[in-house]
Amino acid sequence: MKINISNDDFKDMGLSVSQKDFYNSFIEMGFPNRKKEDWKFTDLDKILNSNFEQLTPLKKKSKFKHEKIFNFDHYSITNLNGALIDFVFPKTVSLSQLKEVNHLKKHSIFFGMRENLIPGRPTVENASKKDQMLSLNLSFLDRGYSFKIMDPLDKPLVIYNYYDDDLRGKMINNSNSIEITDSKCTIIEVDIDKSKSKYFKNTFQKYKINESEVDYYFINQNNSDGFNYTKNEVEINDLNSKKGSIFSYFIFGSGSKFRKDDYEISLNGANSFAKINSAAILKKGEHHEVKTKMFHSQPHCKSHQKIKNILLEDSKGIFQGKVLVSDKAQKTDAYQISKGLILDDNAEFSTKPELEIYADDVKCSHGSTSGNIDHDAIYYLMTRGLPKKEAIKLIIKGFLNDVVLEITDLNIKKLIEDHLEENINNEN
């Protein structure tokens, strides 16, 4: 597979390095393959090679008449193919389209430039030189948004990500940044993607959570042939609060041909709490990885992660979850569970939980299970009149239910139930 570029794909970013330089270092490294620990279960090089003859950076930023699909009252940000096209925001939120060089410099170059949190680990000097996806992203980055919320939000904020129907062979590199301070808010990010052609999207997204309580939902609304890699860097900073931030992140990612949702979460202030909940129903040909790295660098923080996958047909579900606890992070409470329910001999669920702990007074646990559907349970439900299909549906919903139960907002709960229902019904 080749990347199809011309010289004017590269812009001057006003940095000491040019986009071309990033591209050169990307070319040196190539796409990550399974030899890289972080890509152990997802050989991106192979996957892209077998699905694309060439990838062409998407240039045009089209406009279209979009509709808001949620009928409850909300603020909104609307993107098309990763580029910001519209927003409805309260005045307390500052939003800027990420297109000027200055913003690029401000928001993107810091990706991966994390400070050294764990003793004994080498400082990351030049992340882009080590991270293929980041160097690729910086090579062609030409779209994205950035905003700050400095007050509580009275309504949920919905980030609509629309896609053109035909993005055949296109590559999108975008970068977004979200900063939330002294706030309590709900954000729903929804991919509305019905693309029946293959494209590749490489997103870098940064979150800064300061003394805030944030419920964040990512929902994949449709079924598409898109290939999505998203790197999320989350910093939870509680510099002077006793209460601590709560960042609660939900992933409902089923429906895409390929997804890798990659999270690096740093609990940088005492008493913070990070939650990751994922529920997916994976169908024919779907490859879905959730990867998390949870850094506990301060005492009295909690992180709870729950990953639930239903695997149908020849789908592949993956969870790689690492918890790192620094020597300062006493009284850490870190919990992680991943479960796969396999309904087809050709489906696979792989997990790799890891704990790396340098503090001695901590409560850390992880577990993972995967197994086939309980035939006695199907039998039992059928003796109560449920047709086999309905019985299986009920068992699937039951399996995912402890993620759904975590959702407190009724509108969102309904959205998720519909999303899951649609994905169950799509199974043939």
Next chain:
Amino acid sequence: MLELKDLKASIGEKSIIKGLNLHIKSGEVHAIMGPNGSGKSTLANVLSGKNGYEISGSLKFEGENLNEIPIDERAKKGIFLAFQYPIEIPGVNTSNFLKTSLNTIRKSKGEKNLDTITLLKLIKEKASELNIDEKFLSRQLNVGFSGGEKKKNEILQMKLLEPKLAILDETDSGLDIDALKIVADGVNSYKSKKNSFLIITHYQRLLDYIKPDFVHVLSDGKIVKTGNSNLAQELEKTGYKNFN
């Protein structure tokens, strides 16, 4: 109502039911007793339509051949099995399950769908008759229920679904004395000329409360003796040694 002729059932090489004849008429209560491993649960499973058995002989319910009819269709025709070991189903809310099941069965009988409020009222009413705490209804189906609680939940389902033929597989095992009485009352209050029972049990105690019309002894996959309720008392004294 139910007519079995020369019924045989096997799994792989192992034959379990070895030529069984049984005729249950409307309004009758039949009890089946027999040693461990004699095939009682297998019989119950076969009647409910469970997959995995090689079956021969005739199996008729209300004159219709059941052989090709799947589990859920049998339930809709009015066959109900109270499990010896009810299955735990994580994440499935008990009252939601009961609602779904009840409406499915009602629909097949041509009765109208009940709305959630009416359903819930009905479920609570029947639950309280069985002394089942409302809290159970909001728990996950059978998950973490005690042995006796699971059995009561089976009888609750029976009372809600109003089957024509109820097969109770050792429903009395694991019930305390009070619960046994409550469950027996539940069965007796549901008993009528129109429906029948097949009660599998090891103990005469249950049969003191629910008087069977017939008692059968199942041994090594066959009915080796049939009698009236006195037979149960006899077995209590002598055990099964005479039938081996």
